[in-house]
Amino acid sequence: PALAAKRMEEGLDAIDTCIMNKALEKCSKNEMAEYKQTDFIPFDPSIKRTEATIAHPKHGKFRVTKGAAPQILQLCVDGERLQ
Numbered sequence: 001p002a003l004a005a006k007r008m009e010e011g012l013d014a015i016d017t018c019i020m021n022k023a024l025e026k027c028s029k030n031e032m033a034e035y036k037q038t039d040f041i042p043f044d045p046s047i048k049r050t051e052a053t054i055a056h057p058k059h060g061k062f063r064v065t066k067g068a069a070p071q072i073l074q075l076c077v078d079g080e081r082l083q
Contacts, residue, residue: 019066047071 023032038061039053049067065072073080 015066043067 034056036055037052038055041051043050047067048071049065051063051065053061053063055061065075
């Protein structure tokens, strides 16, 4: 979630601020800066989530998302069991 909220200081909403504060308990801003956002899809009310594509020199490229819990669970392999 922190990478889906990756805007650091500028434009953080209340949820993004909470996510980033929790993430920064585990890693530094310098470590977070190693992850580069290469694409961003803003919140879409029809799918109730936002998505970002992230690239890291060691961990490669991947997508992250945040949004309404039922929609996020649909993306999970074991989402039905988790509901």
